[in-house]
Amino acid sequence: MSILVIAEHDQQTLKAATLNTVAAAARIGGDIHVLVAGAGCAAAAAQAATLQGVSKVLVADAAHYAAQTAENLAALVLANAAGRTHILAPATTFGKNLLPRVAALLDVAQISEITAVESADTFVRPIYAGNAMATVQSADPVKVITVRTTAFDAVAAGNNAPVEALAAAADTATTQLQGRELTKSERPELGAAKIIVSGGRGLGSGENYHKLLEPLADKLGAALGASRAAVDAGFVPNDYQVGQTGKVVAPQLYLAIGISGAIQHLAGMKDSKVIVAINKDPDAPIFQVADYALVADLFETVPQLEQSLG
Amino acid sequence: MKILVPVKRVVDYNVKVRVKADGSGVDLANVKMSMNPFDEIAVEEAVRLKEAGIATEVIAISCGPAACQETLRTAMAIGADRGILVETDVELQPLAVAKLLKALCDKEQPQLVVCGKQAIDDDANQTGQMLAALAGWPQATFASKVVVADGKATVTREIDGGLETLQFALPAVVTTDLRLNEPRYATLPNIMKAKKKPLDTVKPEDLGVDVAPRLKTLKVVEPAKRSAGVKVADVAELVNKLKNEAKVI
Ligand SMILES: Cc1cc2nc3c(=O)[nH]c(=O)nc-3n(C[C@H](O)[C@H](O)[C@H](O)COP(=O)(O)OP(=O)(O)OC[C@H]3O[C@@H](n4cnc5c(N)ncnc54)[C@H](O)[C@@H]3O)c2cc1C
Ligand SMILES: Nc1ncnc2c1ncn2[C@@H]1O[C@H](COP(=O)(O)O)[C@@H](O)[C@H]1O
Numbered sequence: 057m058s059i060l061v062i063a064e065h066d067q068q069t070l071k072a073a074t075l076n077t078v079a080a081a082a083r084i085g086g087d088i089h090v091l092v093a094g095a096g097c098a099a100a101a102a103q104a105a106t107l108q109g110v111s112k113v114l115v116a117d118a119a120h121y122a123a124q125t126a127e128n129l130a131a132l133v134l135a136n137a138a139g140r141t142h143i144l145a146p147a148t149t150f151g152k153n154l155l156p157r158v159a160a161l162l163d164v165a166q167i168s169e170i171t172a173v174e175s176a177d178t179f180v181r182p183i184y185a186g187n188a189m190a191t192v193q194s195a196d197p198v199k200v201i202t203v204r205t206t207a208f209d210a211v212a213a214g215n216n217a218p219v220e221a222l223a224a225a226a227d228t229a230t231t232q233l234q235g236r237e238l239t240k241s242e243r244p245e246l247g248a249a250k251i252i253v254s255g256g257r258g259l260g261s262g263e264n265y266h267k268l269l270e271p272l273a274d275k276l277g278a279a280l281g282a283s284r285a286a287v288d289a290g291f292v293p294n295d296y297q298v299g300q301t302g303k304v305v306a307p308q309l310y311l312a313i314g315i316s317g318a319i320q321h322l323a324g325m326k327d328s329k330v331i332v333a334i335n336k337d338p339d340a341p342i343f344q345v346a347d348y349a350l351v352a353d354l355f356e357t358v359p360q361l362e363q364s365l366g
Numbered sequence: 367m368k369i370l371v372p373v374k375r376v377v378d379y380n381v382k383v384r385v386k387a388d389g390s391g392v393d394l395a396n397v398k399m400s401m402n403p404f405d406e407i408a409v410e411e412a413v414r415l416k417e418a419g420i421a422t423e424v425i426a427i428s429c430g431p432a433a434c435q436e437t438l439r440t441a442m443a444i445g446a447d448r449g450i451l452v453e454t455d456v457e458l459q460p461l462a463v464a465k466l467l468k469a470l471c472d473k474e475q476p477q478l479v480v481c482g483k484q485a486i487d488d489d490a491n492q493t494g495q496m497l498a499a500l501a502g503w504p505q506a507t508f509a510s511k512v513v514v515a516d517g518k519a520t521v522t523r524e525i526d527g528g529l530e531t532l533q534f535a536l537p538a539v540v541t542t543d544l545r546l547n548e549p550r551y552a553t554l555p556n557i558m559k560a561k562k563k564p565l566d567t568v569k570p571e572d573l574g575v576d577v578a579p580r581l582k583t584l585k586v587v588e589p590a591k592r593s594a595g596v597k598v599a600d601v602a603e604l605v606n607k608l609k610n611e612a613k614v615i
Contacts, residue, residue: 125532126495126505149525153507156460156495165461165580168490178584183489184383188392191584230504231534234520238528247526251614276615284544294510294524294545301404301484301544303526309614319382326592330612332604347595347612350604360601365615 058087058111062133062145062154065092065100067122072248073146073203075107075210080203081144082109082211083173089114091222093132095122106213113217118224123233124150130157131225137162140198141176147202147304148247155202164196169304171207185300185323205247206306206327239293241280246296249279251309254298254325257285258314258335258354265291268358269313275365281305281325283315299324314354317342334358367477367536369412369421371446372467373405373428375437376487389585401437404482406444407542410549411512412480413445420514423447425474429466431455435565442560443552449565454577456570460488462577464496469573471501476537478519483508483541494541504534508543 059081064071074090081088088109092101093116101115114136120128133143133154143158145151147169159166171189172180178193179201246252253273259265265286273280281303282296298305300323310328315321317333317340325331326345333346334354343349350357377383378400383392401409415421426441428434429452438449452466471479481494498505506512506521510529513520520533524543552560570577598604608615 126498126507130499149508149523152491153495153505156492157499157505159492160461160464160496160499163461165459166490166492166496167581168488168492182589183586184377184392184487185489186589187383188385188586189589190586192581193584194581196580231506231532234531234533236525236528236530288545293528294543295526295528300486300489309608309612320379326589330608330614331592331595332608343595345592345595347592348604348607349595349597350601351597352600357601361605364601364605 057139057141058089059084059142059144060133060136060140061088061090062143062151063090063092063100063104064146064148064150065094065097067094067097068099070100070103071146071148072210072245073148073205076205076208077144077146077203078107078109078211079208080170080173081142083208084142084176086141087111091116091133091136093121093129094124095119101219105217105219106215108211108213108215110215110217113219114222115219116222116224120227121224125231125233126154126157127228127230128225129154130161131228133158134161135225136222137198142199142201144201144203147204151202155200159200162198162200164198164200165194167192167194167199167201169202169204171204185319186326187319204304206304239295243273244277244279246279246281246303246305249307251276251278252281252305252307253278253311253313254281254283254315255286255291255313256283256315257289259286259291262291268354272358272362275362283321312342312346313358315342316340317345367421368423368425368474369415370471370474370476370479371405371408371412371424371426371441372463372479372481372493373409373426373437373441374402374482374485375399375428375430375434376402376485379403379486385586385588389587391583391586399433401440402482402485404484404542406549407544407546408480408482409441409444409446410547411542414547415514416445425450425476427452427467427470429454429458429463438565439560440552442563443557444550448563451565451567452570452573453567454570456577457579458577459579459581460490460492460496461580462575463493464500465575466570466573466577467497468500469575478514478536479539481539481541483543494539498539501537501539504538506532506534506538507541509540510543510545512540512546
């Protein structure tokens, strides 16, 4: 009996979310096996072997895992599901795409975005954009779970678990990846950043967003985020969106600039350690969750803030 | 080709729900209900495919209590041709909904199912993927662009690092993201017309589906509250607090 954690990686390195998912598995207790499926993914597998708490790494290396399609990965997980008590993946777009497919093939429920492990069959998860927390119990023989990464501290390295090759499952040949447009950035990944500078519609334009927030983010070594309104207005690409239906983040410091604080936005950032809001409207709901509220014009105060960070 | 669009009746997105004092769930008495926003986008996309001459019929499906008829009428006011209500008072979880939809796919033989990516009440983000699995079809979740031609779909998906484009043969399941389209407002004449469109009702038993929940909710509580913060007068005070009080910069 063991827990299977599906690694998210880019063939070379594990996505930070994988480390949080292993941490959630460790809370459940039991042998933890990490599945690394990819094409030319030996480096990612070697990294998985260093993670504390991992007892074995299983590598399925085949051309048809290069694109990481849900169809092919689900078939592989299904072929390796026997004897698993739990199957976990991060609640990222990768895990959310894959695990419901796995669960349905196993004829079990899937438990989405757990934030706490109460016992081997009982978990806490947010519902209604995080306005309520539900404790749910599963009677299914295998628990298929996605993990809210901000709720579990990443495991450290220092282990040397054995790495075993796994036979690939047949290629389902259902979907073809035509291309990816990934946002290139020197900045830290939004999900793993210690500081996030996030901008909303109040910035007025993409030009202002970049002109005002980038220098500030540079000084702070911060990632950049945005409200949906800022994304919709085309200020920044979609993967900047923080919220109920974007990314959930919980950095040490979150600066909300020109963001009103709609329920859907709060759902994605209200677990940040320290929240700063800069907004000219004293009644903006963002101030209800802000530790430090600066009621002021962002066009004046953001450059001042950047300057004073020296 | 037929397109099937599952539409869920949920608490309106503007409502901030309250947890019941006894911890049994959230208080839904007298709360405004609407179609799940992602499902409106799904209906709009299907109707556009019909207007473009690619689809021939758009069928909206809602699973739940009799009140879901309203949601189906809304879908028909946007442009769906008919509705099917799978009526039950049992609490439906995504696996059960996926099985009901699979049974209806067997019956209706659509080439495409367009679901929302996530219901904003349970925030599950599962049903479309589960349906694709049960039907053995390809899936494209979190779609921001859908092109259908020659029995194939090419779908741009919003993923954590940016965008990716997948191509696959139909039939398939697509789930919608917010930027796929901007749903139209239903006009009064279309709302009136929708009242006359066919709406069939079936029961889960008629479809041979066991909808009993798999997960038991033991309790529902309010999330931890943040304690009230402080107002800072200017940037200097803010920087001082961040450095010396919060110690985060
Ligand atoms: C199904 C659904 C899902 C959603 N998911 C998300 C999500 O995941 N994430 C998300 O963010 N939203 C989401 N939304 C949208 C959400 O409801 C809000 O519309 C959005 O968050 C508003 O963005 P905003 O705060 O940037 O814009 P606005 O609400 O327009 O706020 C702009 C703010 O800027 C301030 N401002 C303007 N000028 C200045 C100035 N010069 N100086 C200082 N302040 C200024 C204003 O006072 C105002 O408070 C979702 C909505 C739906 C229906
Ligand atoms: N009871 C339901 N009736 C109709 N469609 C549903 C129902 N539940 C879920 N769906 C569909 O599945 C999508 C995802 O829901 P969920 O998996 O619950 O987050 C929704 O956006 C709907 O398109």
